[in-house]
Amino acid sequence: MKTQDKAVLVVKEIPPGPKAEDERPFSVSIMGQTGVGKSSLLNALFKVQLKTDPVKPCTKEITRVEIKGSGNQKLWFYDLPGIGESAEADEKHLNQYLEKIQESDVVLWAIHADSHATTFELEALQKLFDRLDEVSRISFFSKLTIVLTKADLLAQPAWIFWKVSGKKGFIEPSKQVEEILAAKKDFCKETLFRPFARYFASETHNDSGIAFTEPQFTSSQRYIIYSGEISAAYFDQLRQKYPQATEALNRLEMSQEVVPVSSQFKYNLDRLMRVIINKLGEEAIGRYEAFLGVDKLASLPITAVKQMGNLIVYDVQRDELNFSFSQTNF
Numbered sequence: 478m479k480t481q482d483k484a485v486l487v488v489k490e491i492p493p494g495p496k497a498e499d500e501r502p503f504s505v506s507i508m509g510q511t512g513v514g515k516s517s518l519l520n521a522l523f524k525v526q527l528k529t530d531p532v533k534p535c536t537k538e539i540t541r542v543e544i545k546g547s548g549n550q551k552l553w554f555y556d557l558p559g560i561g562e563s564a565e566a567d568e569k570h571l572n573q574y575l576e577k578i579q580e581s582d583v584v585l586w587a588i589h590a591d592s593h594a595t596t597f598e599l600e601a602l603q604k605l606f607d608r609l610d611e612v613s614r615i616s617f618f619s620k621l622t623i624v625l626t627k628a629d630l631l632a633q634p635a636w637i638f639w640k641v642s643g644k645k646g647f648i649e650p651s652k653q654v655e656e657i658l659a660a661k662k663d664f665c666k667e668t669l670f671r672p673f674a675r676y677f678a679s680e681t682h683n684d685s686g687i688a689f690t691e692p693q694f695t696s697s698q699r700y701i702i703y704s705g706e707i708s709a710a711y712f713d714q715l716r717q718k719y720p721q722a723t724e725a726l727n728r729l730e731m732s733q734e735v736v737p738v739s740s741q742f743k744y745n746l747d748r749l750m751r752v753i754i755n756k757l758g759e760e761a762i763g764r765y766e767a768f769l770g771v772d773k774l775a776s777l778p779i780t781a782v783k784q785m786g787n788l789i790v791y792d793v794q795r796d797e798l799n800f801s802f803s804q805t806n807f
Contacts, residue, residue, distance in 0.1 A: 511559025546764035
């Protein structure tokens, strides 16, 4: 990335080294409390077998999962030990977090979707914030995406299994669950984004040809940067004013999105990967297309789904709603 095209700030820091830019590995680090499902998320995304346990923490040291894109470029996902076990362990892990914040292109902060408080996460973010200089603070919060894990534990009301063939389908939340998730996303933005809002900077490639003159925008022929917290209402206004820039504005808005996911249901994994790749920049989009698509990341075999919990079944081919697997012939 050529920083001379940016008039205000540098959002991404490229680690020094002998490799050419097109061979430099992209890196994503997953952080957060112990037990929120960081390792399970990587297992679901990439079909790896990181050790997990429903009772005790398993990730004691930083673990790297290596994903190959097209060409020579690689994508490294770092699974970091969870914080919250003890003050002594947290001090060690926060130092590891600081190191990976500097090195990573994207930082995922995982929070249990069924949690009713974010005080611990806010305190941890504040501790990291206090140890960073001004430029590093902007870099960190521009890389950051909040992920609400284990959304499947919001079991009441039911989720919906969309049966698209005799052997496969995918799971989505019912309208009631969607409303709960939307409220939780708003709560996380209010409690975790807003205190650091002035340090956020959303960046994307400029494929619209538009030079934005609105406040908080910096644009060139190659890049668009929006500094500060993104308002959905404001971006709706901008999409109406600049319809030819809709895709670029969508990417900017996505960069501060709170993403609810379920590793068990494979829910929203495609959306999370789109957010990650969008943050990595234009050069990453083509290289990791193989990891995108609901059919690739959300598809589940019916044999596995039948073992899961509170699900309503909708047969897409028959255009027919069934209330449970017991009423459905597979």
